[in-house]
Amino acid sequence: MTTSPRYVGIDLGTTNSAAAVFDGDTVTLVRNAQGGTLTPSIVRIDGRGNLLVGSRARRYLESDPDNTRLEFKRLMGTSQEVEFPASGQRRTPEALSAEILKSLRADIQEQFGFVPDYAVISVPALFELPQSAATSEAARLAGFRRVELLQEPIASALAAGWSADEAIGSWLVYDLGGGTFDVSLLETRDGLLRVVGHDGDNFLGGKDFDWAIVEWALGELKAREGIELSRANPAHAGAIRKLKLAAEEAKIELSRASSTVLAVPALVQKDDGPFDLDLELTRATLERLCQPAIERTLTVCRRLLETHGLAPGQLSHVVMVGGPSVMPAVRKLVGEGLACALADRLDPMTLVAQGAAIYAATAGLEARTQEIAVSEGQKVWLQYPAMSSDLTPHVVGRLVETGRSAPSQIRMVRADGLWESPWAPVDDEGAFVITTSLIARRPNVFKIEGRRDDGAHVHLAPSTLTIVQGLTISDPPLSRTIGVALANDQVRVYFERGAPLPTRRTFTLMTVEGVAKGSRESLLKIPIVQGEHDEAHLCRLVGTLEIAGEAVKESLPSGSEIEMTLELDRGGRLSARALIPAIDQVFEDVAQLLVPEADPEVLAASIDAARERIASLRADAFRRSARPQLDRLSSLDASLGDLEADIAAARGGDADAAQKARRALLELDAHLEE
Known part of the structure; x- marks a missing residue:
């Protein structure tokens, strides 16, 4: 008797997560204990240390928001820890993600009768090296023996291509998730799916729609009731979280209705008792609030098409993925902006998980540990x-x-x-x-x-x-260039954007100073950066290549050679090893990957410096009557308002807003140096 193979794919999402199992013929969605195929990416830890995940945790978002956490995916790869004050516990984002993965593993066991040891987990196409490494760590903490990472748009494309009877030519996957936006250009011919290129924004998603509604509601509260709440004030954090939850629910409701009520019982305590929020929100108002963010996604789409010599109207179709993509405003603007049809009959909420399961089959990653048969054969x-x-x-x-x-x-x-x-x-x-x-x-x-x-x-x-x-x-392309920062602020590139994965490179470095055996000084410490700029300070610092001097078994003079080998797998995970020929010593895992914390006060000072620089450049452009430059500088100056709002939120404890502002400031600096 032959047992069908089982391949597991997981979409570890910002807002919701899902899993699917592929038997080589049919993709089956995994259902949780509540009977649904979507598990909210939410974790609660109460005062006794009891832990709840998914829908059971979601019930406490209003009554106990301080100990009920969500949207931690955007903090993956950072040193930021998430607090649960009732129990005094602090958890890393990857530890919380591991709890979501454990829940999905248990659901698979309940439905299919086995615990998966191997799986494919999807990640955003523009996830940086520390974020990918953190996802692998979350899988390890959840009990998986091995996982492969797959870019989310590729997973969606694979599922869409598997489902389609005929999919030929160039097409887009528009993946607007809860916290990230990815777009991929693909081409299908003769049974081969080729990923032409990626673009996107790791800090743009449905969460930004929710915050736009929150800011609108805060303005209405102040104007109508004289109640002033601010994301910058930590004392208002509980009320803000309740308001954001109501905003998300209203956004979802307006996908079907023309108006709804933004209702939050006992939002704040007034002198005469608790105040119940009750605001009407129409679909027209929602579309106005969300249009700037939707237009940002279209700008990214057009940039990707232009990079590859295409224009709107030259695509066969667009596959829409992610919960926010079902919003009528999103579908309308994307269809009009890209001048092509949107693919129907595909589930935008589970397409990524389905594609990840199919990909597991292409990688031969059977979910179950194969027992070695006792045989004399x-x-x-x-x-x-x-x-x-x-x-x-x-x-x-x-x-x-x-x-x-x-x-x-x-x-x-x-x-x-x-x-x-x-x-x-x-x-x-x-x-x-x-x-x-x-x-x-x-x-x-x-x-x-x-x-x-x-x-x-x-x-x-x-x-x-x-x-x-x-x-x-086909082999997926690398989404961002990877290199190291040199002392002169230049970037030495090792892997170019668009390079097919997997890839590997070996190069030689020289020690700057001598290191004595057992020394506590670092033998090697070189910053790793990702980005498309020649200047290192304009790229994202994502870690270091580091060898501790105390690990060296013999003393080394300055100018000693170090052979460094960097390798990227198909999911974009980096591994690094170093060989010192003079002493024949090998060092494994020398890449330390971590996104630095973003200090709100440092960011605020950077905004002040950027504003002064814009003023100086504007004065120079005015003297030269350089109208195009003046228009561009005015646009950059206007963007500072959004940055200041993010920094205010960061001061109120929103670590995600701090990382978003840090990324935006790097992009602003790059524009100012053009």
Whole structure:
């Protein structure tokens, strides 16, 4: 009896998470204890240390917001910890994400009867190195033995391509999630899905729509009731969180209705008792509030198309992914702005999880740990594609042991009994090659048989294999350039944006100073940066390549060579090792990946400096009558207001707003240096 394979894909989202299981034929969504396919990415820890996840935790967002946390995905890869004051506990974002993954693992066990050890987990296409590393760490904490990371737009594209009868030409995946926005340009031809390029914004998503509603409501409160609340005031944090939850619910309601009520019982305490918020919010007002953010996504889409020589109207279709993408305003503006049809009949909420499960099959990442069968059969090593767009892929094999008892010929028999290969000869080294025959769009199970020259049957281990016929994907491109910062503020690039993944590079560095054996000084400490600028200070600092001097087994003079090898896997995870030839010592895992904390006061000082620089450049442009430059500087000056709002929120304890402001300031500095 042959057991169908099981491939697990997980969409670890900012707002909601989902999982799917692929058996080579059908993708099945995993249902949680409440019967739904979406698990809210929310964790609650009460005063006794009891932990709740998902819908059970969500119930406490209004009554106990201080100990009920959400949207921690945007903090992945930072040193920021999330507080649960009732229990006195602090958790890292990856530890909280691990709780979501544990919940999904338990749901898979309940529905399918096994605990997955291996899975594919999706990440935003523009996730930086520390964020990808943090996702892998969350999976480890959740109990997974191994995971592969997959960019979310690629997962969506793979699911959309698998579902489509005909998908040829260039098309976009527009992935607007709760906290991030990704867009990918893809091309499908002859069963091959090619990722042409990515763009996006790690700090743009449905959460920003919610905050736009909150800011509108705060303005209405002040104007109508004289009640003044501010995101900058930590004392108002509880009321603000209640208001944001109501804003999210109203936003979802307005996807179906033309108006709704923004209602929050006992929002604040007034002199005459609790004040109940009751504001009417119309779809027209919501569209006005959200239009700037939607236009930002379209600017990113047009930039991606222009980079690859395309214009709106030249796409076959756009696949919409993510909860916010179901908003009528988003669909209307995207359809008009890109002048093409939006793909229907696809579930935007679960498409990423479905694609991740399909991708797990292409990677041969069976979710269950394979037990080694107790068998006296001949062991054979096999190499073959777990998923193939070709109808006649090759299977390459090699006998682990050769000798008189080994088979001299191998053949494969398809499980339906309608095809079998000719007997393939085994060469002197025990190798053989067989060309298979697949049935389209389904899993194909084969029995592997062996025989000796005398015709005697030889049992082989393994004795079966499965190949799924379907859409295959080309190597995904790197989303951001990776390099190191040099002492002269220049970037030495090691991996260019767009480079196909996986990729690897070895280069030589020289120590600047001598290091004595056992010294506490660092032998090597070089900043790792990501970005598309030549100047290091305009790129994002994401970690360091570091070797501690105390780890060196012999003293080294200055000018000693260090051979550094950096490797990126298909999911964009970085690994690094160093070799010092002079002492023949290897150092593993020398990349320390962490996004630095963003200090609101430092950011505020940077805004003041940017404002002064804009004023100086504007005066110079005015003297030269440079109208285009004046217009551009006016636009940059106007953007400072949004930055100041984010910094105010950061002062109120919003670490996510601080990281968003830090990213925006880097982009502003880059514009000012153009």
